[in-house]
Amino acid sequence: MKNHSILIIVLLLLNCHLSAQKTDADKVNRLQWFQDAKLGIFIHWGIYAVNGIDESWSFFNGYISYEDYMKQLNGYTAANYQPEEWAKLIKASGAKYAVLTSKHHDGVALWDSQWGDLNVVKKTPASKDLIQPFINALRKNDLKVGLYYSLLDWSHPDYPNHLRDKKRYENDPVRWNRFVEFNLGQITEISKKYNPDLVWFDGDWEQSAEQWKAKEIRELLLNHNSGVIINSRLQGYGDYATPEQGVPITPPKSKWWELCMTMNDSWGFQHNDRDYKSSYQIINILVDCISMGGNLLLDIGPTADGTIPSEQVNILKELGRWTNKHKDAIFGTRAGIPKDHFYGATALSQNREILYLFVPYKPQGPIVLKGIKNTINRIWVVGNGTKLEWDIKMKAYWSSVPGLIYIDVPEKVLDEQVTVIAVLLKGPIELYREDGNVIESN
Numbered sequence: 001m002k003n004h005s006i007l008i009i010v011l012l013l014l015n016c017h018l019s020a021q022k023t024d025a026d027k028v029n030r031l032q033w034f035q036d037a038k039l040g041i042f043i044h045w046g047i048y049a050v051n052g053i054d055e056s057w058s059f060f061n062g063y064i065s066y067e068d069y070m071k072q073l074n075g076y077t078a079a080n081y082q083p084e085e086w087a088k089l090i091k092a093s094g095a096k097y098a099v100l101t102s103k104h105h106d107g108v109a110l111w112d113s114q115w116g117d118l119n120v121v122k123k124t125p126a127s128k129d130l131i132q133p134f135i136n137a138l139r140k141n142d143l144k145v146g147l148y149y150s151l152l153d154w155s156h157p158d159y160p161n162h163l164r165d166k167k168r169y170e171n172d173p174v175r176w177n178r179f180v181e182f183n184l185g186q187i188t189e190i191s192k193k194y195n196p197d198l199v200w201f202d203g204d205w206e207q208s209a210e211q212w213k214a215k216e217i218r219e220l221l222l223n224h225n226s227g228v229i230i231n232s233r234l235q236g237y238g239d240y241a242t243p244e245q246g247v248p249i250t251p252p253k254s255k256w257w258e259l260c261m262t263m264n265d266s267w268g269f270q271h272n273d274r275d276y277k278s279s280y281q282i283i284n285i286l287v288d289c290i291s292m293g294g295n296l297l298l299d300i301g302p303t304a305d306g307t308i309p310s311e312q313v314n315i316l317k318e319l320g321r322w323t324n325k326h327k328d329a330i331f332g333t334r335a336g337i338p339k340d341h342f343y344g345a346t347a348l349s350q351n352r353e354i355l356y357l358f359v360p361y362k363p364q365g366p367i368v369l370k371g372i373k374n375t376i377n378r379i380w381v382v383g384n385g386t387k388l389e390w391d392i393k394m395k396a397y398w399s400s401v402p403g404l405i406y407i408d409v410p411e412k413v414l415d416e417q418v419t420v421i422a423v424l425l426k427g428p429i430e431l432y433r434e435d436g437n438v439i440e441s442n
């Protein structure tokens with residue numbers, strides 16, 4: 001009898017262990033395209049583009065009254081909205097997915113929701129669903145579809161927080177439950193209507209997982225589409241981390257992550273924000289993300305009529321030139337090696353036999369690679385094919401420390417932004433991380 005119970009416990013534990021392994025494997029499969037994608041485009045498009053002010057926060061923080069903020073509804077025309085062109089531009093940038101704000105914290109939905117009437121179809125001159133045509137264009141271009149959805153809604157009469165210093169109510173379960181029903185209703189709507197590949201939640205910080213019904217939200221999304229990916233902003237029920245603006249210094253702990261970042265200092269269109277990062281800076285930030293195994297979700301903010309500002313178009317085009325030339329070193333690669341071995345960013349092919357070196361400068365002499373135990377089979381310039389010469393120095397026959405690999409990079413092969421060098425190794429990369437040794441007989 002006793003043995004029997006022990007056996008049952010062991011079997012139960014084994015079952016738990018196996019199902020945990022299965023969940024992990026499912027997640028790895030589900031997030032495969034995301035891990036390979038490296039670049040996505042975030043789109044903040046909403047009524048805030050009319051005045052060119054902070055999305056939602058401008059009224060929440062009291063820089064404009066709620067009433068005046070909402071007057072922007074009248075100026076949101078989408079008159080020049082060309083979803084096909086948007087998708088083509090995104091495709092040309094090299095991005096593999098896009099994430100569009102279906103509803104920001106201001107509560108203005110970009111589709112004709114059955115839940116409430118605060119949406120662009122009912123309340124703005126645009127008067128049409130702005131999501132569907134864009135999704136169609138993305139799919140036509142073989143791009144994955146992401147929808148941003150703000151869990152908190154500062155316009156909804158049953159949502160407790162309204163302005164930073166003003167609450168509608170405190171502890172009123174009836175009203176809160178009504179809001180939850182509304183939220184689950186809208187989330188179900190976007191899931192069924194648009195079937196996104198990725199749902200990008202935001203604003204989860206104002207309530208707990210229990211209050212949002214985060215677990216139920218995750219389940220309803222996965223029940224409808226077992227392949228859907230959910231970002232982290234769902235109080236612990238998401239799939240991948242979303243550092244914001246701050247470029248990671250050391251590789252984030254999460255296996256899957258995505259840095260979301262503005263091109264200037266604003267998410268939405270702001271005519272007065274000219275503080276653009278250069279394409280050189282943005283490419284190097286993308287390289288940082290790639291080298292640490294993550295993605296960059298780079299934001300654009302179209303104007304109220306749907307025009308993508310020329311500065312943003314130019315950045316996307318230059319990104320496209322660079323990503324297209326260097327695609328082998330970008331898409332589907334994995335995080336590179338510690339900086340001790342190369343003074344810069346690196347990435348590895350999935351079989352770990354090609355090491356990609358990113359060179360964002362004009363070298364004054366040969367670049368150096370250290371502590372690589374493998375034999376090198378070949379070195380070439382990505383997107384150009386030129387074979388490069390290398391020379392190994394400091395390889396003492398009695399020492400286990402690998403020699404210094406000096407690679408000559410002639411000026412002629414330099415990219416105008418970031419040059420990429422491929423190093424083909426014999427076998428998967430092996431790094432020397434020990435302390436070296438002293439000669440014992442000479």
Ligand code: GLC
Nearest residue numbers: 044055057202203244260267
């Ligand atoms: C923040 C802001 C929001 C913006 C988002 C993008 O959460 O609340 O305005 O849309 O970041 O990551």
